[in-house]
Amino acid sequence: MTRKLDLRTGRPVWHAYRAPSVPTGKLTRDIRTDVAIVGMGISGALIAEALTDAGHAVVCIDRRGPLLGSTAATTALVQFEIDQPLSKLARSIGREQAERAWRRSRLAVLNLRTRVGELGIRCNMETRSSLYLAGDVLDAPALRDEAEARRLAGIHATYLAASELQGQCGIRRQGAILSHDNLALDPRKLTAGLLHRALECKARFYAPVEAVSIQTGREEAVVVTAEGPTITAGHVVLATGYELVANLIPATDHKIISTWAIATKPQRQALWPGRHLIWEASDPYLYLRATADGRVICGGEDEDFADEVRRDALIAEKSDRISAKLKRLFPRLDAKPAFAWAGSFGTTPTGLPYIGTIPGHPRIHAAMGYGGNGITYSRIAAEIVSAVISGHRDADADLFAFPR
Structure with a gap:
């Protein structure tokens, strides 16, 4: 289901600082849950924390393990300024939509700062x-x-x-x-802190576990793993970062x-x-x-x-x-x-990511194309996906949806 990439090479600076370990179990039998999240980097962690806080039962899997993908490679300039300048983005998608995207990005950074403070996560946030x-x-x-x-x-x-x-x-x-009002922080410590919070809310973590396919029905989706057991869920969230591939995803730029x-x-x-x-x-x-x-x-x-x-x-x-x-x-x-x-x-050419429900697959949600605003867009993804799964409407979902 996902293309396997060597997401990073060399020694990122974050390995000079100790991040809390995140315990995971072995997936030895078929299980059921409200939401299955594929990926345990910063996106998966933010989404897991948001969903467990909303009262959903969550299972997270990762074919490597927590914090072992792209998260450690980020430079963690957590900015609301989108890669595409507002004046240029307005010419591309229209002034009203461009302004909405910039305001939502700014709100996401403010919301992230507030939530990290509420949870007391120690991630050198400034x-x-x-x-x-x-x-x-x-x-x-x-x-x-x-x-x-x-x-x-x-x-x-x-x-x-x-x-x-x-x-x-x-x-x-x-x-x-x-x-x-932008942020600098340690992305590994932030991710670990969010995952620990999800664990406190009864999330279950399994790794290494590789998802090889997703079978969808009207009421549920089934994640088939390379290890054999399946995960049956009301919803599946693909938080696989840059390894997301197109067999489920519609054509995008x-x-x-x-x-x-x-x-x-x-x-x-x-x-x-x-x-x-x-x-x-x-x-x-x-x-x-x-x-x-x-x-x-x-x-x-x-x-x-x-x-x-x-x-x-x-x-x-x-x-x-x-x-x-x-x-x-x-x-x-x-x-x-x-x-x-x-x-x-x-x-993406506009600097805006793709976040939302996959067309034709109402039980599957994904986020991709983060550009230079990775953690900011991960926060937006957590807000939009959590709203959809909880049966609410996010007012800005159309800005990031598949297709647009």
Whole structure:
């Protein structure tokens, strides 16, 4: 049912920090549940927590195990700013829909921060501002227009001219947009914390278990596993990230691309003022953040291919390029990589993911095409999928639905 991919290679920085282990059992017999979730990364964890909180019985399976897929490869810049600028997205899907998508993305980040606080999950979460630097997609005048588009949508944004940007942040660029209320966190600790909360609400976890097919009926769906036992559920959620394939999914403009990232040694005294999340209005764009202990995580150099062997062969070259770009941006930093890794992720031309019920399969729900907003979109997926399964209507579901 799912294409097997080498989702990441190298040593992501998050392995330098201990995350709580998540206990799983062996699936030795046929079982029944309200909802079966395939995938135990950040998306599966957020969805499991939302569904168990709503009172549903949940079973999660993963062919690797908790936290072992793409989640560890994320750089965890949890931003509401969608990859596609609001001004450009409005030209693609219309102003009203674009503004709704941006407002929902912002709400998702705020909701995530609130929920993590309510649950007391220790994941080094910090509220951060972000800087969107002028680049080859949006120059300084276009950034001014983008800031105005956000203001008209009810999203606060401050345009910084070149002199203000250099004076406040020490960055030499034509201009930037300053935004607020984004997040930086440890994605493995967050995922583990959410899964533990689901366990407290009687969720059941089995791994390694591989789903090979789903048989659907009017009242239920049956997940057939490679290990033999089946899982019968009222609903099935595919939270398999970038391994989702098209035998159940309708044709979309979703595609898989490759990305690379590095992390430096801790160096708190050399960090930029405000420790903003930083990304460029460029294609491909550079993106960076600081960790709680002062490392700098920096990624980019994305390329439009999914071949893992080719991707992995480029780790050294891409790491050098990213390190050099980081050094040019902040000459005081020691930009040498202490960690370097590569990964694959899904994206769409609009920057909006696909989330929702699979056409023709009302018992199966999926999420894919997260782009650079992975954790933010995972939160939106948890909200939409939980609403649908609970018999409610999510007002923004149409923005992300299959098809659109």
